[in-house]
Amino acid sequence: MIPNRETCLAAVASRDARFDGSFYTAVTSTGIYCRPSCPARTPRAANMVFHPSAAAAQAAGFRACKRCRPDAVPGSPEWDARADVTARAMRLIGDGVVDREGVDGLASRLGYSVRQVQRLTLTEVGATPLSLARAQRAHTGRILLQTTDLPLAEVAFAAGFGSIRSFNDTILAVYAATPSALRGQGRTPGRRPGERLLEISLRLAFRAPFDPSNVFGHLAATAVPGVEEWRGGAYRRTLRLPGGPGIVALAPRADHVAATLHLSDPRDLTPAIGRCRRLLDLDADPVAVDAALAADPALAPLVASNPGRRVPRTVDGAEFALRAVLGQQVSTAAARTHAGRLVRALGEPITDPAGGLTHLFPTPEALSELAPGHLAAPASRIATFTGLAAALASGRLDLDPGADRDEARTALGALKGIGPWTVEMVAMRSLGDPDAFPATDLGLKRAAAEMGLTDIAAASRRWRPWRAYATQYLWAVDDHPINHLPQEES
Incomplete structure (x- = not known):
């Protein structure tokens, strides 16, 4: 739903970028539609009509402004939150x-x-x-x-x-x-003769403020060898896409995230962009989130010190769920080691034209029946892991972007060995639930103790419906690598 007309007119008059993607301004006298922050001269109010999506403006016969590129704004924050x-x-x-x-x-x-x-x-x-x-x-x-060419x-x-x-x-x-x-407008070559992968470079927009430290820090600190790496100031990882394997490099910039994609099939550009945006939570509305969290005196100093934290999500809901089970009750380093062994044994090999990536993460089908020695863990953990993989492979558990969150939570919680922490972590990162809250997480407990919160579960009720974002601010109390942009490995 778009804001009321008075709010829309005020946003256009002040060129308020916070509303970019929330609604689109169509000008009847020119036949052009713009983002609210368009730097062009403000049209007369009588000539402005507002649409909830670029598609709606196009269907009404308006064409995109060449100056503000309204088709390239962040998506509406509603679709991730709801x-x-x-x-x-x-x-x-x-x-x-x-x-x-x-x-x-x-x-x-x-x-x-x-x-x-x-x-x-x-x-x-x-x-x-x-x-x-x-x-x-x-x-x-x-x-x-x-x-591209x-x-x-x-x-x-x-x-x-x-x-x-x-x-x-x-x-x-x-x-x-x-x-x-x-x-002819700003074209750059995309693929050189003899290259197997199509290279595409683009800018991923976001709503300011955007603090990249925790989202990139988390992804780099938990990176699975062969599937993910931090190289040249960018987080790089392999992608399992409908048309074949791909690779993306994502680098934070002052006003955008620079993305370089290598695709087997150019038809995969749309899903690849969507998955990268979800991974970095780029469609969030940080002003609304931070305002709600800062209303609590306990969180206000954390929000003020580093506004615009995002929730690190995933490009593949099934992959993250499996990795979450590998991370149960072990260190980050141990979880990476376990995942790396599985990747080398069961992942699909790929060729990386620009780095050290070697495999796609194994599919649930490949992981549902592990051979002895593939996973060095207690028998109960292996049973939980293979049970989860089997549920994902069979479709009994759906963690795709369109999954019903309530149904997924119920199906996940019914699996043997899956407890509240895992359910909430998967809800946060695989399902994109902005209110997911792993109350039993050790990092949250340490943060609560340092802040004098004796009952974090009770305190968290004040942070609804943004408890997943509150989690990012609470984790930042601890000086852990997930809270910092990574340093280049020597």
Whole structure:
């Protein structure tokens, strides 16, 4: 839902970037739609109409502003925070499900009819799933045009269009330029002759403030050898994508995160971007989160010292859940060692053109039946691990972006050996629940003791619905590597 008209007008007048992605300003006198923070001259109020999504503005006949690039703003923070069907649909559309499986596939995943899903997205987002996917295809097409040397026909199909004609018509309607004209605007070569992977460099936007220390520190400190690494000031990791393996390097910058993707299939650009954004929690609204947490005197100093902390999430919900079980009651170093052995034994080998990555993390199918010696752990831990892998492989447990969070929590908690800590960690990082809270976590207990909080579970009720973010601030009380940008290894 977009804010009321008075709030929208005030946001546009003050060019308030906090609202970028929350609504879009369409100007009836020019036929152009913008982000609220667009630096162009403020239009007359009578000429402004507001839309809840870029797709809705495009469906109403408006084209994207060439100056503020409204199609490239952070996504609405609602879709990560909310757990209802519309939010689940938006997360799946962002992962490219409509392009791969159609609206029928989207509805099937949600357990609703096509008509119900269309009604829900039209009511809340102002556009049908097809219109939302079309807007996403246009954005993907522009990136491929301006960052690769792929022929136009390959760009069209890689972006998800069913024909060259629909590609041409959509690009012209959205950007008021032909694909050939867009190609000439800031293009950089994407793949050199003989290279197997397509290289694409782009900027991932976020809402300020953004403190990268804990999210990048956490990812680097817990990195699984062969799957993840910190190199050249960037967090790098392998990606299991629908069209084949990929690699991403993510580096924090002052006003964006620089991303360099190596893809086996250019059609994987949309899901790769979506997964990287989820990994770094880039669609969050840090102003709203921090304001709510800072209202508690206990958290106010922590928020003031490092505002804009994000929740480190994951590119693969199943992978993180399995790694969470490996990390039960062991040190970070021991968990990395266990995971690294499994990766070398059961992961899919890949070739890294720019670093030391060697494998994809093993699939749940590969991990559901471990051979003796693959995991040096107590028999009970191995049973829990293989039981979780089997539940994921069979589909009894769904941790994908469109998963029902309540159902996933119930299914996860029913597995033998899975306790409250694991459930909450998976809810926080795999499911993206902003209110997940691992109250029994040792780091939280140490922070509570240092801050004089005698009952952290009771205190946490004041932090709802943002307890996952409160967790990041509490963890920062401890001087642990997860709270700092990593140093380059010598």
